[in-house]
Amino acid sequence: MSVQNLEIRRSSASLIGGLTGMRRVPKVAKYIDTTTCIGCKACELACQEWNDLPNVHTELFGSYQTLPTLHAEFWNLIRFNERDFDGGLVWLMRKDQCMHCEEPGCLEACPAPGAIVQYANGIVDVNPDACIGCGYCETGCPFDVPRFSKTTEKMAKCTLCVDRVSVGLEPACIKACPTGCLHFGTKDDMVALGKQRVAQLQANGVKEAALYDPQGVGGTGVITVLAHGDQPEWYGLPKDPHVPWGVKLWKKVIRPLGGIAIFGAVIGAFGHYMNHGRKGVRGVDAENANLPEA
16 A cells, blocks of 8 residues: 555534545545455454554353444454354354445534544544544444443544554554455455455355445445345345434534524624614613712
């Protein structure tokens, strides 16, 4: 990977949306092939080590998963989805993490300026210093990814190792994968690789194989090859994810109208002052207003 210039394309709580006129930067993406994942969890450990995350106590809940779900201090989780298929038990393993959507629901929902940013290369990052800990990002994400930390009172999630990518390195999880399940590069290259793998699987009899890159969120920066592409929910993925309509209504309609209303009130007050001047005191109150205090 080449060194990435991390220009911010858009930021949370911004009224102007995405910036235009920016230098065109190729989108980056992570490729995940669930058909070659062996559940070794090397990617989990690499993520913890590189991001200097503390140990999280594991839980026994009848699965080989490290944790039941993502955690504010555990951003990368291999899910062991058990399914009865063709008379036997199969594990549909999937690497669960932030999907780095082209239209991020977390960024749309966030009310704190600059707490969540999207770089020109598509990576969605978090600025803990600007985060106010409201938790709205959790309601905006259709993939149930952001997690609130009770320790720091901030939101946390996978950053796609933006610190590594910015200097031309691949994310730590990809570096650690022993099977070639994970790859990293430009979005176009990863989509081409995914389509090639899907065609190979279909040629070998896996007719439902498909590439998961949902367009309901504008596509994602994490594209996934699924053997059962017609049933993404078997892997814990929504079939047709969208940013919740309530988030869009607040961000694109109510919030701008509120700003317009405040601006209108200020202009109205100024206009009244210019036309009528200061409000005077009349009658008895006016006489008393001129009397010296006792």
